[in-house]
Amino acid sequence: MFLLSTILYDKNHVLQNNILTTLRHVLSNITMAKNEKHSVKLRIWFYSGENKVLGKGRIELLERIKETGSISSAAKGMKMSYRQAWQMVEEMNEFSKLPLVEKQLGGKSGGGTKVTEAGERAIIAFHTLENKVNAFTVKEAEKLKF
Amino acid sequence: MFLLSTILYDKNHVLQNNILTTLRHVLSNITMAKNEKHSVKLRIWFYSGENKVLGKGRIELLERIKETGSISSAAKGMKMSYRQAWQMVEEMNEFSKLPLVEKQLGGKSGGGTKVTEAGERAIIAFHTLENKVNAFTVKEAEKLKF
DNA sequence: AGACGCTATTCATTATAAAGCATAACGATT
DNA sequence: AATCGTTATGCTTTATAATGAATAGCGTCT
Known part of the structure; x- marks a missing residue:
């Protein structure tokens, strides 16, 4: 056939x-x-109204900005275009109650971007919630045999 | 303006x-x-290995197939192309342990598709898990002020 | 004042996803 | 055997997302 x-x-x-x-x-x-083994995957996002503030990708971006000190090199590390990284940062900052990063335009070595206190708390909060929810989901999923 | x-x-x-x-x-x-009020959104998927079996959209598709008796009219109801709906059904059926739908090619009024017992259980399981995880997430998110 | 290299912005290009279209094959029912 | 509306399939077109390149503007530091 x-x-x-x-x-x-x-x-x-x-x-x-x-x-x-x-x-x-x-x-x-x-x-x-x-x-193959069945499993449940999940993703969470922080929203402000209908606007996405943070998700897995943006959290990684934040973390890399924290490490490297610039959007530019964070983007490079994630093999993401600077343009997109910049837009992500712009949006998360726009819709978060408190700014998550502070950008410096010009200055020493051209400027840079650093993660604020609020940004660091957001990173931790995201991971914490993600871990808890993940664990809960796995536990509940095992109860559901179908 | x-x-x-x-x-x-x-x-x-x-x-x-x-x-x-x-x-x-x-x-x-x-x-x-x-x-605006901050909130957490989440989505869950059932996977088999690295292959997606079910998510929110496919569950809705299943439900509509159950109602209408065909992929074709289910797709129409979701304003989705038949082609995509068909592919979704194909994939979920391929990777689910048990078939979620049974398709009939040709026959009375051209054929049709119906949801199997396993399919119905999957629908219920999905909603159940989604509701539980959602409730848990909301509860945990409120503890995390940042 | 000049250099540095990052932020900020536009535009064109490429990649990816979905839709749309056309048509063959099917088989119970009449 | 003719009909019917569906499944099944490939191809083309459209829509959407991401990349890439190119460049202006900035401000601290030397």
Whole structure:
């Protein structure tokens, strides 16, 4: 059946897709993906009204800003464009009650960005909540066999 | 102000973005977004190994399939393309231990799709877990003032 | 005053995701 | 065997997100 379809489509290079799709199906049966362990994943975000303030990615960005002292090098470390990193920082700062970073434009070595006290507390709070919720979720998920 | 921007923007489209951005900044100050209530949002997913099985969207799709009896009309109801809905169903079924839906190709009124027992249990399990985790998160988040 | 390198901003390009379209295959029912 | 509306599939187009490049502006420090 799979061979048949391969032959039939031999004209155009739709072929490759078919083979890949077919292969994936075959492999998924061989490796028995159905028997892999089921798990629950979750993500949390801090919001202000309808505006996202912090999520996993932004927290990592904050942490790297704290380490490196600049948005620019934090972005580089995350292999993210400076533009996006800057926008993230802009947004989290705009919607957080207290500023999470303080940016310096110009000055020694061109300026830089540092994480405020509020920013550090936010990092800790995020990790704390994430860990608690994760643990709770795992515990509850085990009760739910279906 | 809205009128002004409308007039200005008429030449090129870029203008609109600038004005909107500006407007958003102005409005965000006026409405004092910083003082909006902070909250935590979360999302959960069921996984099999590294493969997503179910999330909020797929659960809704399942529910609509249950109601309507077909992927096609479920998709329509969610304003989602049939193609995507079909792919979602394909994937959730492939990676779930037990099939969540049974599809019939051809037959009475062209065929259809119905949710299996396992599918129904998954729907309930998902909502149950989501509710519990949500409640827990809200409770824990209130302890964390930062 | 000049250098440094970071923030700030725009614009064009590329990558990724979703939608839309067209059509074949299907099989119970009539 | 003709009908029906659905599943199944590939291809094209559109929409959205992210990247990349290019450059202005800044302010401390030497």
